[in-house]
Amino acid sequence: MASIKDVAAEAGVSVATVSRVLNDHPSVSADARTRVLAAVETLGYRPNAVARSLRTDQTHTLGLVISDVLNPYFTELARSVEEEARALGYSVIIGNADERPELQDHHVRNLLDRRIDGLLVSPTDGGSPLMLDAARAGTPMVFVDRWIPGVDVPVVRADGRAAVRDLVAHLHGLGHRRLAIIAGPAATTTGSERVEAFREALAEYGIPLPDAYIGQGDFQAESGRRVTEGFLDLAEPPEVVFAADNLMALGALDAVRARGLRVPCDIALAAFDDIPWFVHTDPPITAIAQPTGELGRAAVRALVDRIEGRPPQSVTLPARLVVRRSCGENPEQNQNPEQNQRPAQNQSRAQNENPEQNRSTS
Amino acid sequence: MASIKDVAAEAGVSVATVSRVLNDHPSVSADARTRVLAAVETLGYRPNAVARSLRTDQTHTLGLVISDVLNPYFTELARSVEEEARALGYSVIIGNADERPELQDHHVRNLLDRRIDGLLVSPTDGGSPLMLDAARAGTPMVFVDRWIPGVDVPVVRADGRAAVRDLVAHLHGLGHRRLAIIAGPAATTTGSERVEAFREALAEYGIPLPDAYIGQGDFQAESGRRVTEGFLDLAEPPEVVFAADNLMALGALDAVRARGLRVPCDIALAAFDDIPWFVHTDPPITAIAQPTGELGRAAVRALVDRIEGRPPQSVTLPARLVVRRSCGENPEQNQNPEQNQRPAQNQSRAQNENPEQNRSTS
DNA sequence: CCTCAGCATGTAATCGATTCCACGAGGAGG
DNA sequence: CCTCCTCGTGGAATCGATTACATGCTGAGG
Structure with missing residues (x-):
């Protein structure tokens, strides 16, 4: 897999310039830009999201932990969540808890380890220590459908x-x-x-x-x-x-x-x-x-607001x-x-x- | 978030030793091991999967691109895939194509950018250039349910x-x-x-x-x-x-x-x-x-075989x-x-x- | 008592990006 | 003509892990 160095070599510029082109930083000459883009094209280069995430400390990924994938309600919720997230430039990783608290914890831990930017949860239980810690530690989080009382996390529900x-x-x-x-x-x-x-x-x-x-x-x-x-x-x-x-x-x-x-x-x-x-x-x-679809979208918007520094809003729809x-x-x-x-x-x-x-x- | 350096400092050892303890490398003294584990405990340290993936070039993640999450068949497939993958030490990222080829490509590209270890696909169409390239480039891949003729990829189907x-x-x-x-x-x-x-x-x-x-x-x-x-x-x-x-x-x-x-x-x-x-x-x-559940499990086994260097097998069940x-x-x-x-x-x-x-x- | 194997450990390179900083060139203004 | 600012660029540090290599120490064997 070609890396940014290969592109730099191919284009005859430094990796810094390649990076600037890729993130369209203003300060790049038209000439360099075209050379870089050509090199990207011929090498079929795609930036490594893992490396990028490590450096920027952002994964542009949301975690969604739902109670049960086999339940059509959650399936529809997941679909609308992914849709809205995609529209806002985020990917979604779904964890299925199967209504089992320990499986829910497994997924929360896994998502946290992957350094997702935020977490959408429909909690299976009253709140494991893990989840409470995550909330307290300031992980951007939003509850959807179900929530845990006494935790300072926005709730989107019907x-x-x-x-x-x-x-x-x-x-x-x-x-x-x-x-x-x-x-x-x-x-x-x-x-x-x-x-x-x-x-x-x-x-x-x-x-x-x-x-x-x-x-x-x-x-x-x-x-x-x-x-x-x-x-x-x-x-x-x-x-x-x-x-x-x-x-x-x-x-x-x-x-x-x-x-x-x-x-x-x-x-x-x-x-x-x-x-x-x-x-x-x-x-x-x-x-x-x-209003399942609306709930999913509202939940994503609230979470992304929180992630991007805007105040998130709890939402209740009838x-x-x-x-x-x-x-x-x-x-x-x-x-x-x-x-x-x-x-x-x-x-x-x-x-x-x-x-x-x-x-x-x- | 505490990093391996913090753990090393807390335990009074080098990061190398911490890493060795975490990956239980044989050559660590019992003393160092307990000190490191204690430090991990007090700091609530969790290894950063992003950094680890960058270094090892393994994400322990499979991508699953399904045609439609709202279809209970695929939902059940996704569930069994995740289950088997978890048993084998992998996570799964699901991409929902909604039967739209361009959305399928979006997800394939996204998953590839994230450097997933392997890809499970139920193709929505006859095969986009992107997917054909990925297959040719040697991305570990398995088709499930649907497949693309003429591509050298194992198929698991009924x-x-x-x-x-x-x-x-x-x-x-x-x-x-x-x-x-x-x-x-x-x-x-x-x-x-x-x-x-x-x-x-x-x-x-x-x-x-x-x-x-x-x-x-x-x-x-x-x-x-x-x-x-x-x-x-x-x-x-x-x-x-x-x-x-x-x-x-x-x-x-x-x-x-x-x-x-x-x-x-x-x-x-x-x-x-x-x-x-x-x-x-x-x-x-x-x-x-x-036999949906069986298909999902067989597909994961085939893919993991391929990833871990064993010869993968196509499977057809009645x-x-x-x-x-x-x-x-x-x-x-x-x-x-x-x-x-x-x-x-x-x-x-x-x-x-x-x-x-x-x-x-x- | 010396040598050498092997163990525990640390130092530093590395993965692939982003980004701060320095630098040279060129243009504007005095 | 000199100074200074801006612009384009490259070098190098950095993110947080893993791991090759070096080093010092211990103990066994001769």
Whole structure:
């Protein structure tokens, strides 16, 4: 691989001049510039990013540690993050924690060792010493989707409170009174907040949320299945199961089907996080949709602001309820079935990326 | 951030000794070793991977350029790649090409600039000059899923021929005679091969594959929708649509639903690439499943073999047909409906990794 | 008691860039 | 004509590691 020295030799100038041309420093003669560029061309020279990073102490790389690549929500988040980062001149290295704190730490350590310029994290747990140290040490960092309370790091996330209230209103309107939730790990903010929002919304209707109706999941499909089986085994099973993410909803669907039961006749189902497939499941699943793409972009902007010395901003965007048929039909409100309400092109990747809708930032 | 010099000062030794301790070189006294380790501990020192890479000319990093992160198939592939790489002591940087050749080139260039040790690619097109040059220049490289003919690079992929034949047998058995396919880009091997396999299988039953029944897609949902609409507009629309990937199947489903038609009564649907959601779509979708996890692992092993000087091996694994209900019911063969055949726990991420089940492929 | 092997250690070169500083040439201004 | 500033350029230090080579010390063997 040709180095800057080879280019310098080929062009008959010093390495300093080559470097200046490459970083278009003003003080280079037109003659030298053309000779250097010609040499670069003939040698097929590409600057060594490793060497450059060592010298400048900048990698122009962001780390993104997500909880689970197999979850379409995070996949979409990752895509928008990479897109925005690329637009701002950064690359992204993704670490997949698989909802396992030790794997999360592995990736954080790895990214830090590589001297990434900043870190985007959706923490799997309440915060390992490693991550807390990194935050305290001043590593540019932004939390996205989930966050760790008490740490001075900007947070970019969706607020699902209003949407959960809408969901409960919808369920109540359909006559459901026994409502259960499959929660995420209590150590995650999304794990506990969604339960709280659900409980509060139920309270408005005077409906309690007994412990038996709070299943402890881990955001993975298998836990959704296990918890749902527990619900179905109760003396008085719930009429509705609300899964705190889409994978647990998938698991719930599996469990219901394994019993030979049907959604929504035998039991209703709703999920947090909307995905294109929910339109085509049997039945189409009512879900709370986050403005995922917008969140990813906002998170990158906040992180890059922080990196480049501008004050970063926390952002909270509202989630919204998307009613489909998995909770039952309401002949009154539901004269517009969802398949007409959500036009077809929305189910492509452009979904949720309409910035003009539902904006309310803090 | 503490450097090796700080550690050396703290421990009262030279940087060489520190380096030797860190790389556990035999020739270090026990005393020096403990002093160095203590210094490392108190300073919270972590070696700078950038500097190390510059010196050793190894990054212990693999690049993975996939065609589309939003496609669950590639997402699962990426996960298994990262897993195996981690087990072998490598990190992975993922580049998402979004099926766009210029974006693919962007990522390849970026990864090469970062001096990754090797490249795993699922090419979006027939091979850009950049990629061909890289291959010729001796960059360790392995193609996964798709490949570029005429380039001397190991290929790890699934052979869908037998499964496609099984599919056509299944469709023929159900009485279908007008079979159409939504193809991928002709510039990709999977784009053209799947059409060829389909055509050959049809030929065995004396069924032609007219041009009108070959829709040109690009592996994205939107193209599946467009092509399917074209099929439905034909004077004699097909009885079956076979989508060459799961996203185009999603688009096809959207198109069918937009017309108010039903699968499989009005039109049957099958897809290449199985995903967990296909179990729960309306109706469950018959698909050809690849051993995705195994492919990812084999690809990493081949690449690391190449990097570490062992001869890499191309690998081809068989895909298999998973019959569900989207092509119609066959009262004869189908007395075991799919939901019982595929036990619930299979729909988690462990899916497809159970070699023993549902094997109806050669 | 001398020699030499081998071990522990340090000094310094090196990887490929960026960048400070010095220097010479040339032009403007006095 | 001299001075000084600007511009283009090159030399060399530097980033943080690894590693070849040199050196001093210890102990075994003759």
